[in-house]
Amino acid sequence: MSLYTVEIGNRTYRVDLSPHRKTVNGEPIDTEMLLLNPNGLYLLRHHSRALELFLNSLDEGTFQMLLRGGQRIISHVATRNTRRARAGEAAQNIKSLVAPMHGLVVDVLVQEGQNVEKNQTLVVLESMKMQMQLRSPRAGKIQRVLVSPGRQVEKGSELVQFSN
Amino acid sequence: MSLYTVEIGNRTYRVDLSPHRKTVNGEPIDTEMLLLNPNGLYLLRHHSRALELFLNSLDEGTFQMLLRGGQRIISHVATRNTRRARAGEAAQNIKSLVAPMHGLVVDVLVQEGQNVEKNQTLVVLESMKMQMQLRSPRAGKIQRVLVSPGRQVEKGSELVQFSN
Amino acid sequence: MTRPKILVANRGEIAVRILRTCREMGLPSVAVYTSVDQSALHVRSADEAIFIGEPRQYLNIQAILQAAQQSGATAIHPGYGFLAENADFARAVEAAGLIFIGPRAETVARMGDKLAARRAARKAGLPVLAGTDAPLPPDLPVELIKTIQYPVLVKAAAGGGGRGIRLARSPEELPAMIEAARREAQSAFQDDTVFLESLVQSARHIEVQILGDGKGNVLCLGERECSIQRRRQKLIEEAPAPGLPDDLRRQIHEAALQLGRSLRYRSLGTVEFLLDDQGRFYFIEVNPRIQVEHPVTEMVTGLDIVQHQIALALGEPLRLRQEDIHVRGAAIEARILAEDSQAGFLPSTGEILYLKEPGGPGIRVDSALYPGMKVGAEYDSLLAKLIAWGETREHAIRRLQRALHEYQIGGLSTDIDFLLQIIESPAFLKGEVNTTYLESFSPKPPEPSPELERQLAFAAALYAHYQQSRLGQNHPNRPISYWQMVGWREQMNRL
């Protein structure tokens, strides 16, 4: 239960946090983490280097690490036996277009039953003074249109569903 | 259980927080408190005036309110039936000299058995580069000296005890 | 005489900034706020705050005037955006017997119509870009479309802030771009009038800050360079413009003054120019209001230009003479946006979980951020501005770089890493950029060294480990979310 698999970019690290045996990919690691602020700020100390690191959860098993200078590193963490389904696998059969952010639907450019091509603009969303064209993630037929102009939508809400 | 007695300075306020009946000294009050930060920052809204207020507990029933500009207001709050003993009563029979802050004992100017006068310097404490003379809160005889030069003391710890 | 009382009809960093000057001038101030801004910093920076309703109410003239009446305000500062360039608002404020802290309504109207502004500039003797001097008709004759020199810009007559502009590269593209510009203009300004203007290739954006007393006395407070733009939104601005020959600088200043004098300009304003790579400059537009990037001018001149703007509006004479204005050193501003630079600059929303803003020598922070703030999608993505001053431009850039590294905003994605990439790029360091610089700017995102990444993997595992053990044990030390607390807040309000 103290063995973790951490993915950063396309690299994978096996981290062992057993007492008296902290290793990464089998090699001992001499790094300390000091809590600076209960909301998620840490000091990552490695020998004489002390780095501020802000950590927060994006969703189950996904963590964002913010470094000095605004650099953000996304990591996926799983215990060895409960490896979660990877985003890549889920992407193979896209069922709908979802809102990438909160915003106002300005325009809907497709109708139910219409055939669309990949990258065709389906919906125009406005957020923070900026209009954004939401393009189709796949070719296919539109089964349902769930929003209409003037509607506020949350990040992640379904806008359009594809037929299978 | 929604009735409170609040003391600020030498004034006393009776506050009733019953639902649908918020009063201070019997008069309705139209003030709202909005939490800005879970660590204790509030917005105290009264009609069109919005005041930032930082609240924290000093000890049981004693709260410090920090206003803009560094002004600090101390209040003592008690429920009506469990009025706590007032500091004034406790002050009548002082049994010891306590450290008003963390610090280093630099000098102890009295010995056990010695008679001292009120305001006579008993101990010299150094804290943050500053030396401070701790004077006797009463006239009396020293029963015990609990510290010696070079000793670090915590705020509130007993330094010298008086005979009764 | 009634004691002046200023209502700031705005929100965010600019409202906080204006309210700071009100405090420094000893003037009582009033903020307005909507349902999502109840705990916003500008509410707490004013002596009074009036609730005006749902999020779009900052655009509601009647709601603002009612707040002014309710609070007894005698003057209104519009800030930038929202109603700042709305001539009806300026008129309504003055009709209500209040002072509008800005130009005369007629100036706002005239400069708001980009075609009228072109005419005014040409009349004042300024170089104006080739283009149509009248609105485009609904259907452009095909013959005309073919005679135009491409690429050409389609611009909304009522436009501003980079909105309602499209670039057409060929006759084929033109009709669609006109349509797109009209649609955006209609949606943004309720006016779909557009016109054509020739495109200046490799242009730098140079603008001049002016301040006029409305009686024909106009001061020039120096220029700013704002060529670093993404999707026509300025990201980094500086004063003075680097590498500008002295005589060209003087000519540009003089052109701005000429226009200001011919308009008998009142209050603060900015005259914007494009400068081509041959050293020719062209008038683009006038922004009759305070601008986002005004702090760089303040830092090099040492002036609080909002203070001078308010004093003038309250009837005081212009206390400055042109010879009192001196530029010292260099200042650069970087806009901190709630946009995820690592995800296509999508607006980001979230809660500020941790905040540490930079400080120290030469640093100014104009920010609306506070720990616990919830950043939503209702408004502009500008969160804060970081401005660095230095003895030289290079010194200012190094300070900005140092301070951007210090800026920590936990819980929300921002453009801080992208800003650093820009100011560390060789072309920017040399001061050799134009408005198209960011179009082709796609720096390799910095990657941690293999050794650091190994440590970060360790850190992530440690964090996950703790989270898991906390969830399992219902640990008392569970970090608290601001939004978990809302339940309590509502409970208290109900009391």
Add this chain to the structure above:
Amino acid sequence: MTRPKILVANRGEIAVRILRTCREMGLPSVAVYTSVDQSALHVRSADEAIFIGEPRQYLNIQAILQAAQQSGATAIHPGYGFLAENADFARAVEAAGLIFIGPRAETVARMGDKLAARRAARKAGLPVLAGTDAPLPPDLPVELIKTIQYPVLVKAAAGGGGRGIRLARSPEELPAMIEAARREAQSAFQDDTVFLESLVQSARHIEVQILGDGKGNVLCLGERECSIQRRRQKLIEEAPAPGLPDDLRRQIHEAALQLGRSLRYRSLGTVEFLLDDQGRFYFIEVNPRIQVEHPVTEMVTGLDIVQHQIALALGEPLRLRQEDIHVRGAAIEARILAEDSQAGFLPSTGEILYLKEPGGPGIRVDSALYPGMKVGAEYDSLLAKLIAWGETREHAIRRLQRALHEYQIGGLSTDIDFLLQIIESPAFLKGEVNTTYLESFSPKPPEPSPELERQLAFAAALYAHYQQSRLGQNHPNRPISYWQMVGWREQMNRL
């Protein structure tokens, strides 16, 4: 040539400030820290940080040199306090083949002996106060005691920072005051040598910032007024000194330059003077280091004096000429101390639960604070410095006032309210204060209006009510204490 690497042998705001300049100069930097400073801001502001042990180790010359060796540092900046005026340290640094960023060790030694400094100043032609030019003997003859003019100051020869000074008002008081000064001097400097100096009544404290290249070229960076002192500790400092006639200002500058030249002064230094109400000034001492109040000089001159100090130490020539130095506007600094102004200025300790530092136009914050910081009693009570610049002194004061109101430090008592009372007092506003001003300054603490107090009583009851209901229910939203989290921290470290 070895690439320079700077170790900062200090902590708190001054370490952070120096490390900022290292970053801006592109120089790698090293911090040192003790057991109570593991998470301090200066540790995070450096590229590397070396642990040196228990809290007093900032005073341990060997520990500092070892940290330099371990990290490969090539130069050491001592900051102020700790080892900054310790000639043995300067000597040891240079003996170890490292650069001491400060004056020559012999200058540090000479200026550290206040009697030697008096002789040097007199030799350079500066006006020096009447007093004993030799150490007081252990037993002062009764005859002598009677001939002295009272009041008189007893001063430690090794003194500094206002320590080891006593005022004797009569022959009767003198022996006790000598004894007290000796005791404090012995404890603070391990040297109980004291001497007498006549007291200047109603004196202003004026000091001059100098910068020398060690070859006889010395620059004057203007003066500062630091008359606002409590128990001989400066609280508020400003540049330029208000109301100083131009010729007097020139004379004081010239005196400082004379001394600097005669010492062939190297690095930054401050020559301190007392100015009496007749316009006569007297040398007091030289501080051969950066000073707490240096930011006011930086803000009016636009110079980063630490940068110039480091560049000189690294062997670069003096890049400034006297004619390059211009004072613009006015700057005022207020020291934010962990002292409870409402409880006799006792040092306060505690945890920073909430922090919001000021910003906006004309404001500089040099701070070591961060949310979650634990302020203990181990070190000086200086937490941060707030510096305001304005077009005029009045403008700077208003800005300082505005920014002090914005400064929120929750969880720890500070002197912010007291600072506001001082800068709002009529004598300060007029610039008519001397070093005794605060002795008799006891403003009535501001009280909330009856209406506000009623609301505060309500707020306190509401807060208590919630606390009670939380404790009763073991509510999941219980606010978390930083120190509750320590259990977890230690657990993680043990992993």
